[in-house]
Amino acid sequence: MAELLGVENLSAGYGEARVIQNLTFSLQDGQSLALLGRNGVGKTTLIDSLIGVTTRFGGKIALAGEDITALPPHLRARRGVGWTPQERNIFRSLTVEENLTAVELPGEWSAKRVYGLFPRLQERRSNMGRQLSGGEQQMLAIGRALVLNPRLLLLDEPTEGLAPIIVDELLGALRELARAGLSMIIVEQKPKKILPFTDEAIVLDRGSIAYAAPSAELIADPAALDAHLTATKKAGR
Template sequence: MSTLLRLDQLVAGYAEAQVLNHVDLVLDAGQSLALLGRNGAGKTTLINTIVGVTTHHQGRIFLEDRDITDLRAEHRAAAGIGWVPQERNIFRSLSVEENLTVAARPGRWDLASIYSMFPRLGERRRNLGNQLSGGEQQMLAVGRALMLNPRLLLLDEPLEGLAPIIVDELLAVLRRVVTEEGLSAIIVEQKARKVLPLTDEAVVLNRGAVVLREQSETLLAHPEELESLLAV
Protein backbone atom coordinates (compact mmCIF):
# COMPACT_ATOMS: atom_id res chain seq x y z
CA MET A 1 0.00 0.00 0.00
CA SER A 2 1.04 3.58 -0.61
CA THR A 3 1.23 6.09 2.22
CA LEU A 4 -1.68 8.54 2.22
CA LEU A 5 -1.00 10.55 5.40
CA ARG A 6 2.24 11.02 7.32
CA LEU A 7 2.81 13.08 10.44
CA ASP A 8 6.44 13.69 11.36
CA GLN A 9 7.28 14.83 14.91
CA LEU A 10 4.17 16.98 15.03
CA VAL A 11 3.86 19.53 17.82
CA ALA A 12 0.69 21.64 17.81
CA GLY A 13 -1.94 23.19 20.04
CA TYR A 14 -3.74 26.47 20.57
CA ALA A 15 -1.83 29.75 20.62
CA GLU A 16 1.23 29.15 22.83
CA ALA A 17 -0.19 26.01 24.46
CA GLN A 18 1.27 22.77 23.11
CA VAL A 19 -1.13 19.82 23.18
CA LEU A 20 0.45 17.38 20.74
CA ASN A 21 3.90 16.12 21.71
CA HIS A 22 6.08 15.01 18.77
CA VAL A 23 3.45 12.78 17.15
CA ASP A 24 4.55 10.39 14.41
CA LEU A 25 1.77 8.68 12.47
CA VAL A 26 1.41 6.93 9.13
CA LEU A 27 -1.85 5.98 7.43
CA ASP A 28 -1.86 3.99 4.21
CA ALA A 29 -4.32 4.49 1.39
CA GLY A 30 -7.44 2.42 2.05
CA GLN A 31 -6.62 2.05 5.75
CA SER A 32 -8.91 3.04 8.63
CA LEU A 33 -7.77 4.05 12.09
CA ALA A 34 -9.55 4.42 15.43
CA LEU A 35 -8.09 7.27 17.47
CA LEU A 36 -8.64 6.52 21.15
CA GLY A 37 -7.72 7.95 24.51
CA ARG A 38 -9.08 9.45 27.70
CA ASN A 39 -10.72 12.88 27.69
CA GLY A 40 -8.07 15.54 27.20
CA ALA A 41 -5.56 13.16 25.61
CA GLY A 42 -5.29 15.26 22.44
CA LYS A 43 -7.53 13.34 20.04
CA THR A 44 -9.56 16.30 18.81
CA THR A 45 -6.43 18.44 18.64
CA LEU A 46 -4.79 15.85 16.39
CA ILE A 47 -7.80 15.81 14.05
CA ASN A 48 -7.96 19.62 14.06
CA THR A 49 -4.25 19.83 13.31
CA ILE A 50 -4.60 17.58 10.26
CA VAL A 51 -7.49 19.79 9.14
CA GLY A 52 -5.45 22.94 9.74
CA VAL A 53 -7.32 24.80 12.50
CA THR A 54 -4.77 24.68 15.33
CA THR A 55 -1.45 26.42 15.97
CA HIS A 56 1.45 24.55 14.39
CA HIS A 57 4.68 24.62 16.40
CA GLN A 58 6.92 21.90 14.94
CA GLY A 59 6.89 18.95 12.57
CA ARG A 60 5.40 18.31 9.15
CA ILE A 61 2.19 16.92 7.66
CA PHE A 62 2.23 15.10 4.32
CA LEU A 63 -0.74 14.04 2.20
CA GLU A 64 0.77 11.45 -0.13
CA ASP A 65 3.99 13.18 -1.20
CA ARG A 66 2.69 16.72 -0.73
CA ASP A 67 3.73 18.77 2.27
CA ILE A 68 0.49 20.42 3.44
CA THR A 69 1.82 21.78 6.74
CA ASP A 70 1.50 25.40 5.69
CA LEU A 71 -1.75 25.10 3.73
CA ARG A 72 -4.88 26.84 4.96
CA ALA A 73 -7.77 24.62 6.00
CA GLU A 74 -9.80 25.25 2.83
CA HIS A 75 -6.83 24.27 0.68
CA ARG A 76 -6.39 21.05 2.65
CA ALA A 77 -10.06 20.26 1.99
CA ALA A 78 -9.47 20.86 -1.71
CA ALA A 79 -6.45 18.54 -1.52
CA GLY A 80 -8.70 15.70 -0.33
CA ILE A 81 -9.40 15.95 3.41
CA GLY A 82 -13.03 15.62 4.50
CA TRP A 83 -13.92 16.57 8.07
CA VAL A 84 -16.88 15.86 10.32
CA PRO A 85 -16.21 18.02 13.40
CA GLN A 86 -17.62 17.30 16.83
CA GLU A 87 -19.77 20.43 16.57
CA ARG A 88 -21.05 19.38 13.09
CA ASN A 89 -20.85 23.00 11.85
CA ILE A 90 -23.70 22.68 9.38
CA PHE A 91 -25.14 25.85 7.87
CA ARG A 92 -28.32 26.27 9.87
CA SER A 93 -29.85 28.85 7.52
CA LEU A 94 -29.29 26.74 4.39
CA SER A 95 -31.40 23.82 3.24
CA VAL A 96 -30.20 20.24 3.46
CA GLU A 97 -29.51 20.22 -0.27
CA GLU A 98 -27.68 23.54 -0.13
CA ASN A 99 -25.53 22.25 2.73
CA LEU A 100 -24.61 19.19 0.67
CA THR A 101 -23.78 21.06 -2.53
CA VAL A 102 -22.15 24.25 -1.20
CA ALA A 103 -18.63 22.78 -1.42
CA ALA A 104 -19.24 19.57 -3.36
CA ARG A 105 -16.63 18.19 -5.71
CA PRO A 106 -17.22 15.70 -8.54
CA GLY A 107 -16.69 12.02 -7.83
CA ARG A 108 -18.21 8.89 -6.35
CA TRP A 109 -20.43 10.67 -3.85
CA ASP A 110 -23.21 12.85 -5.24
CA LEU A 111 -26.70 13.86 -4.14
CA ALA A 112 -28.26 10.63 -5.36
CA SER A 113 -25.80 8.44 -3.47
CA ILE A 114 -26.10 10.51 -0.27
CA TYR A 115 -29.90 10.40 -0.37
CA SER A 116 -29.77 6.67 -1.03
CA MET A 117 -27.56 6.20 2.01
CA PHE A 118 -29.49 8.66 4.19
CA PRO A 119 -33.16 8.51 3.09
CA ARG A 120 -34.10 10.95 5.86
CA LEU A 121 -32.01 13.64 4.22
CA GLY A 122 -33.75 13.05 0.91
CA GLU A 123 -37.13 13.44 2.60
CA ARG A 124 -35.97 16.68 4.24
CA ARG A 125 -33.92 18.09 1.38
CA ARG A 126 -35.82 21.41 1.47
CA ASN A 127 -35.66 21.75 5.27
CA LEU A 128 -33.24 24.24 6.79
CA GLY A 129 -30.40 22.99 8.93
CA ASN A 130 -31.98 24.37 12.08
CA GLN A 131 -35.13 22.33 11.40
CA LEU A 132 -33.30 19.01 11.70
CA SER A 133 -32.92 16.80 14.75
CA GLY A 134 -29.46 16.19 16.19
CA GLY A 135 -29.23 12.83 14.46
CA GLU A 136 -30.27 14.30 11.12
CA GLN A 137 -27.71 17.08 11.53
CA GLN A 138 -25.02 14.45 12.07
CA MET A 139 -26.14 12.59 8.94
CA LEU A 140 -25.93 15.89 7.08
CA ALA A 141 -22.42 16.56 8.40
CA VAL A 142 -21.25 13.13 7.22
CA GLY A 143 -22.99 13.54 3.87
CA ARG A 144 -21.46 16.98 3.33
CA ALA A 145 -17.95 15.63 4.03
CA LEU A 146 -18.51 12.79 1.57
CA MET A 147 -19.74 15.23 -1.10
CA LEU A 148 -16.20 16.64 -1.10
CA ASN A 149 -15.20 13.19 -2.43
CA PRO A 150 -12.19 13.15 -0.10
CA ARG A 151 -9.24 10.80 -0.07
CA LEU A 152 -9.21 10.96 3.73
CA LEU A 153 -12.24 11.23 6.01
CA LEU A 154 -11.80 12.55 9.56
CA LEU A 155 -14.63 12.02 12.05
CA ASP A 156 -14.58 13.50 15.55
CA GLU A 157 -16.98 11.76 17.96
CA PRO A 158 -19.59 10.98 15.27
CA LEU A 159 -21.82 9.00 17.67
CA GLU A 160 -21.84 11.47 20.55
CA GLY A 161 -25.26 12.30 21.98
CA LEU A 162 -27.25 10.29 19.45
CA ALA A 163 -30.17 7.96 20.03
CA PRO A 164 -29.32 4.24 19.69
CA ILE A 165 -31.29 3.84 16.45
CA ILE A 166 -29.35 6.74 14.88
CA VAL A 167 -26.08 5.29 16.16
CA ASP A 168 -26.90 2.04 14.38
CA GLU A 169 -27.72 3.89 11.14
CA LEU A 170 -24.49 5.85 11.21
CA LEU A 171 -22.42 2.78 12.02
CA ALA A 172 -23.96 1.01 9.02
CA VAL A 173 -23.02 3.94 6.79
CA LEU A 174 -19.48 4.09 8.14
CA ARG A 175 -19.13 0.34 7.69
CA ARG A 176 -20.13 0.70 4.05
CA VAL A 177 -17.91 3.71 3.35
CA VAL A 178 -14.83 2.59 5.27
CA THR A 179 -14.93 -1.20 5.35
CA GLU A 180 -16.67 -2.04 2.07
CA GLU A 181 -15.59 0.86 -0.16
CA GLY A 182 -12.15 1.37 1.39
CA LEU A 183 -12.18 5.11 2.03
CA SER A 184 -9.27 6.00 4.29
CA ALA A 185 -10.53 7.30 7.62
CA ILE A 186 -9.50 8.36 11.10
CA ILE A 187 -12.32 8.09 13.63
CA VAL A 188 -12.24 9.60 17.10
CA GLU A 189 -14.79 7.90 19.34
CA GLN A 190 -15.32 7.39 23.05
CA LYS A 191 -17.40 4.29 22.35
CA ALA A 192 -14.33 2.26 21.40
CA ARG A 193 -16.17 -1.04 21.03
CA LYS A 194 -18.49 0.55 18.47
CA VAL A 195 -15.74 1.84 16.21
CA LEU A 196 -13.05 -0.83 16.52
CA PRO A 197 -14.97 -3.35 14.35
CA LEU A 198 -14.94 -0.78 11.53
CA THR A 199 -11.22 -0.03 11.61
CA ASP A 200 -7.99 -1.81 10.76
CA GLU A 201 -5.87 -0.39 13.56
CA ALA A 202 -6.17 1.75 16.66
CA VAL A 203 -3.88 4.43 18.04
CA VAL A 204 -4.11 5.43 21.70
CA LEU A 205 -3.07 8.92 22.75
CA ASN A 206 -2.09 10.02 26.24
CA ARG A 207 -1.04 13.58 27.07
CA GLY A 208 -0.68 14.39 23.40
CA ALA A 209 1.63 11.48 22.56
CA VAL A 210 1.08 8.12 20.89
CA VAL A 211 1.41 5.42 23.54
CA LEU A 212 0.08 2.43 21.59
CA ARG A 213 -0.66 1.32 18.05
CA GLU A 214 -2.41 -2.03 17.72
CA GLN A 215 -4.65 -4.04 15.42
CA SER A 216 -8.27 -3.21 16.18
CA GLU A 217 -9.26 -6.86 16.40
CA THR A 218 -6.49 -7.47 18.93
CA LEU A 219 -7.79 -4.74 21.22
CA LEU A 220 -11.32 -6.07 20.89
CA ALA A 221 -10.08 -9.50 21.94
CA HIS A 222 -8.45 -8.06 25.08
CA PRO A 223 -11.12 -5.93 26.78
CA GLU A 224 -9.14 -5.67 30.01
CA GLU A 225 -6.27 -3.95 28.23
CA LEU A 226 -8.74 -1.66 26.43
CA GLU A 227 -10.42 -0.70 29.69
CA SER A 228 -7.05 -0.01 31.31
CA LEU A 229 -5.95 2.23 28.43
CA LEU A 230 -9.17 4.19 28.17
CA ALA A 231 -10.54 3.96 31.71
CA VAL A 232 -13.89 2.87 30.32
Protein backbone atom coordinates (compact mmCIF):
# COMPACT_ATOMS: atom_id res chain seq x y z
CA MET A 1 0.00 0.00 0.00
CA ALA A 2 1.46 3.35 -1.09
CA GLU A 3 1.68 6.42 1.06
CA LEU A 4 -0.97 9.01 0.13
CA LEU A 5 -0.27 11.77 2.66
CA GLY A 6 3.05 12.56 4.30
CA VAL A 7 3.35 15.34 6.88
CA GLU A 8 6.84 16.12 8.17
CA ASN A 9 7.71 18.50 11.04
CA LEU A 10 4.73 20.73 10.26
CA SER A 11 4.37 23.90 12.33
CA ALA A 12 1.55 26.29 11.47
CA GLY A 13 -1.01 28.73 12.83
CA TYR A 14 -2.71 32.02 12.09
CA GLY A 15 -0.87 35.30 11.65
CA GLU A 16 2.11 35.16 14.00
CA ALA A 17 0.52 32.64 16.38
CA ARG A 18 1.78 29.06 16.19
CA VAL A 19 -0.93 26.51 16.96
CA ILE A 20 0.56 23.19 15.82
CA GLN A 21 4.18 22.25 16.40
CA ASN A 22 6.43 19.81 14.52
CA LEU A 23 3.72 17.33 13.51
CA THR A 24 4.92 14.26 11.65
CA PHE A 25 2.61 11.49 10.46
CA SER A 26 1.56 9.65 7.32
CA LEU A 27 -1.54 8.05 5.86
CA GLN A 28 -1.59 5.18 3.41
CA ASP A 29 -3.73 5.25 0.29
CA GLY A 30 -7.16 3.77 1.05
CA GLN A 31 -6.89 4.24 4.81
CA SER A 32 -8.68 6.61 7.18
CA LEU A 33 -7.44 8.51 10.22
CA ALA A 34 -9.35 9.57 13.35
CA LEU A 35 -8.07 12.94 14.60
CA LEU A 36 -8.97 13.20 18.28
CA GLY A 37 -8.58 15.61 21.19
CA ARG A 38 -10.45 18.23 23.18
CA ASN A 39 -11.39 21.68 21.87
CA GLY A 40 -8.53 24.05 21.11
CA VAL A 41 -5.70 21.52 20.74
CA GLY A 42 -5.09 22.18 17.03
CA LYS A 43 -7.32 19.72 15.16
CA THR A 44 -8.98 22.31 12.93
CA THR A 45 -5.66 24.09 12.45
CA LEU A 46 -4.16 20.88 11.12
CA ILE A 47 -7.07 20.47 8.69
CA ASP A 48 -6.72 24.12 7.64
CA SER A 49 -2.99 23.56 7.12
CA LEU A 50 -3.63 20.58 4.87
CA ILE A 51 -5.95 22.63 2.66
CA GLY A 52 -3.50 25.55 2.70
CA VAL A 53 -5.17 28.41 4.60
CA THR A 54 -2.83 28.80 7.58
CA THR A 55 0.54 30.45 8.09
CA ARG A 56 3.23 27.78 7.79
CA PHE A 57 6.30 28.23 9.99
CA GLY A 58 8.05 25.07 8.87
CA GLY A 59 7.65 21.54 7.62
CA LYS A 60 6.48 19.74 4.52
CA ILE A 61 3.24 18.25 3.15
CA ALA A 62 3.30 15.67 0.37
CA LEU A 63 0.33 14.13 -1.45
CA ALA A 64 0.98 10.94 -3.39
CA GLY A 65 4.68 11.77 -3.43
CA GLU A 66 4.22 15.33 -4.70
CA ASP A 67 5.32 18.21 -2.48
CA ILE A 68 2.22 20.41 -2.15
CA THR A 69 3.58 22.58 0.70
CA ALA A 70 3.73 25.76 -1.38
CA LEU A 71 0.52 25.20 -3.37
CA PRO A 72 -2.50 27.48 -2.76
CA PRO A 73 -5.81 25.89 -1.73
CA HIS A 74 -7.35 25.72 -5.22
CA LEU A 75 -4.36 23.81 -6.59
CA ARG A 76 -4.38 21.43 -3.63
CA ALA A 77 -8.04 20.77 -4.41
CA ARG A 78 -7.12 19.99 -8.00
CA ARG A 79 -4.51 17.53 -6.75
CA GLY A 80 -7.25 15.71 -4.82
CA VAL A 81 -7.59 17.30 -1.37
CA GLY A 82 -11.30 17.51 -0.51
CA TRP A 83 -12.72 19.33 2.50
CA THR A 84 -15.93 19.51 4.51
CA PRO A 85 -15.65 22.38 7.04
CA GLN A 86 -17.63 22.82 10.23
CA GLU A 87 -19.48 25.72 8.58
CA ARG A 88 -20.60 23.41 5.70
CA ASN A 89 -20.29 26.21 3.09
CA ILE A 90 -23.12 25.12 0.81
CA PHE A 91 -24.81 27.47 -1.66
CA ARG A 92 -27.94 28.37 0.28
CA SER A 93 -29.64 30.05 -2.70
CA LEU A 94 -29.19 27.03 -4.99
CA THR A 95 -31.10 23.75 -5.00
CA VAL A 96 -29.54 20.52 -3.75
CA GLU A 97 -29.17 19.42 -7.38
CA GLU A 98 -27.52 22.70 -8.37
CA ASN A 99 -25.17 22.56 -5.38
CA LEU A 100 -23.87 19.21 -6.62
CA THR A 101 -23.78 19.77 -10.37
CA ALA A 102 -22.22 23.24 -10.09
CA VAL A 103 -18.96 21.76 -8.81
CA GLU A 104 -19.10 18.18 -10.17
CA LEU A 105 -15.94 16.90 -11.88
CA PRO A 106 -15.50 13.71 -13.94
CA GLY A 107 -14.83 10.63 -11.86
CA GLU A 108 -16.40 7.85 -9.83
CA TRP A 109 -18.48 10.21 -7.71
CA SER A 110 -21.42 11.91 -9.40
CA ALA A 111 -24.59 13.55 -8.10
CA LYS A 112 -26.39 10.27 -8.79
CA ARG A 113 -23.97 8.32 -6.62
CA VAL A 114 -24.24 10.92 -3.85
CA TYR A 115 -28.02 10.41 -3.90
CA GLY A 116 -27.39 6.69 -3.41
CA LEU A 117 -25.25 7.48 -0.36
CA PHE A 118 -27.72 10.06 1.01
CA PRO A 119 -31.31 9.20 -0.06
CA ARG A 120 -32.55 12.24 1.91
CA LEU A 121 -30.79 14.49 -0.59
CA GLN A 122 -32.49 12.82 -3.52
CA GLU A 123 -35.86 13.40 -1.85
CA ARG A 124 -34.95 17.08 -1.47
CA ARG A 125 -33.09 17.57 -4.74
CA SER A 126 -35.34 20.53 -5.69
CA ASN A 127 -35.12 22.22 -2.27
CA MET A 128 -32.94 25.26 -1.76
CA GLY A 129 -29.94 24.88 0.50
CA ARG A 130 -31.48 27.24 3.02
CA GLN A 131 -34.54 24.96 3.27
CA LEU A 132 -32.53 22.00 4.52
CA SER A 133 -32.08 20.96 8.13
CA GLY A 134 -28.62 21.13 9.68
CA GLY A 135 -28.10 17.42 9.12
CA GLU A 136 -29.21 17.62 5.50
CA GLN A 137 -26.86 20.56 4.95
CA GLN A 138 -24.03 18.44 6.33
CA MET A 139 -24.92 15.61 3.95
CA LEU A 140 -24.93 18.09 1.08
CA ALA A 141 -21.57 19.51 2.15
CA ILE A 142 -20.08 16.01 2.10
CA GLY A 143 -21.76 15.34 -1.25
CA ARG A 144 -20.27 18.53 -2.70
CA ALA A 145 -16.83 17.40 -1.59
CA LEU A 146 -17.35 13.93 -3.07
CA VAL A 147 -18.40 15.10 -6.56
CA LEU A 148 -14.98 16.79 -6.79
CA ASN A 149 -13.64 13.21 -6.66
CA PRO A 150 -10.95 13.79 -4.04
CA ARG A 151 -8.14 11.38 -3.24
CA LEU A 152 -8.20 12.54 0.40
CA LEU A 153 -11.34 13.80 2.17
CA LEU A 154 -10.97 16.00 5.26
CA LEU A 155 -14.01 16.19 7.56
CA ASP A 156 -14.02 18.65 10.46
CA GLU A 157 -16.45 17.40 13.15
CA PRO A 158 -19.15 16.25 10.69
CA THR A 159 -21.57 15.12 13.44
CA GLU A 160 -21.35 18.20 15.68
CA GLY A 161 -24.71 19.54 16.85
CA LEU A 162 -26.81 17.03 14.92
CA ALA A 163 -29.73 14.91 16.10
CA PRO A 164 -28.84 11.29 16.98
CA ILE A 165 -30.80 9.83 14.07
CA ILE A 166 -28.92 12.05 11.61
CA VAL A 167 -25.62 11.22 13.30
CA ASP A 168 -26.32 7.53 12.72
CA GLU A 169 -27.06 8.17 9.03
CA LEU A 170 -23.88 10.19 8.58
CA LEU A 171 -21.73 7.61 10.35
CA GLY A 172 -23.24 4.90 8.17
CA ALA A 173 -22.29 6.89 5.08
CA LEU A 174 -18.74 7.43 6.35
CA ARG A 175 -18.41 3.70 7.03
CA GLU A 176 -19.46 3.06 3.45
CA LEU A 177 -16.87 5.54 2.17
CA ALA A 178 -14.17 3.84 4.25
CA ARG A 179 -15.19 0.42 2.91
CA ALA A 180 -15.01 1.84 -0.62
CA GLY A 181 -11.37 2.78 0.02
CA LEU A 182 -11.66 6.57 0.15
CA SER A 183 -8.90 7.99 2.32
CA MET A 184 -10.26 10.30 5.02
CA ILE A 185 -9.11 12.32 8.01
CA ILE A 186 -12.04 12.78 10.39
CA VAL A 187 -11.96 15.25 13.28
CA GLU A 188 -14.15 14.07 16.13
CA GLN A 189 -14.41 14.71 19.87
CA LYS A 190 -16.27 11.46 20.55
CA PRO A 191 -13.82 8.79 19.39
CA LYS A 192 -16.10 5.80 19.83
CA LYS A 193 -18.15 7.09 16.89
CA ILE A 194 -15.36 6.80 14.33
CA LEU A 195 -12.70 4.42 15.66
CA PRO A 196 -14.64 1.32 14.46
CA PHE A 197 -14.22 2.26 10.79
CA THR A 198 -10.91 4.16 10.76
CA ASP A 199 -7.49 2.55 10.46
CA GLU A 200 -5.31 4.90 12.48
CA ALA A 201 -5.83 7.41 15.28
CA ILE A 202 -3.96 10.47 16.49
CA VAL A 203 -4.62 12.35 19.73
CA LEU A 204 -3.52 15.98 19.69
CA ASP A 205 -2.69 18.02 22.77
CA ARG A 206 -1.57 21.64 22.74
CA GLY A 207 -0.59 21.47 19.08
CA SER A 208 1.47 18.30 19.29
CA ILE A 209 0.83 14.60 18.82
CA ALA A 210 0.25 13.17 22.28
CA TYR A 211 -0.51 9.63 21.10
CA ALA A 212 -0.77 7.71 17.83
CA ALA A 213 -1.87 4.12 17.32
CA PRO A 214 -4.00 1.89 15.12
CA SER A 215 -7.69 2.50 15.78
CA ALA A 216 -8.20 -1.19 16.57
CA GLU A 217 -5.67 -0.91 19.39
CA LEU A 218 -7.66 1.84 21.07
CA ILE A 219 -10.93 -0.03 20.57
CA ALA A 220 -9.42 -3.11 22.23
CA ASP A 221 -8.16 -1.07 25.19
CA PRO A 222 -10.82 1.51 26.19
CA ALA A 223 -8.92 2.31 29.39
CA ALA A 224 -5.93 3.45 27.37
CA LEU A 225 -8.14 5.60 25.17
CA ASP A 226 -9.78 7.22 28.18
CA ALA A 227 -6.39 7.74 29.82
CA HIS A 228 -4.93 9.54 26.80
CA LEU A 229 -7.94 11.77 26.28
CA THR A 230 -8.20 12.52 30.00
CA ALA A 231 -4.49 13.36 30.05
CA THR A 232 -4.95 15.92 27.29
CA LYS A 233 -7.79 17.56 29.22
CA LYS A 234 -5.73 17.77 32.43
CA ALA A 235 -2.73 19.16 30.56
CA GLY A 236 -4.87 21.92 29.09
CA ARG A 237 -6.16 23.21 32.42
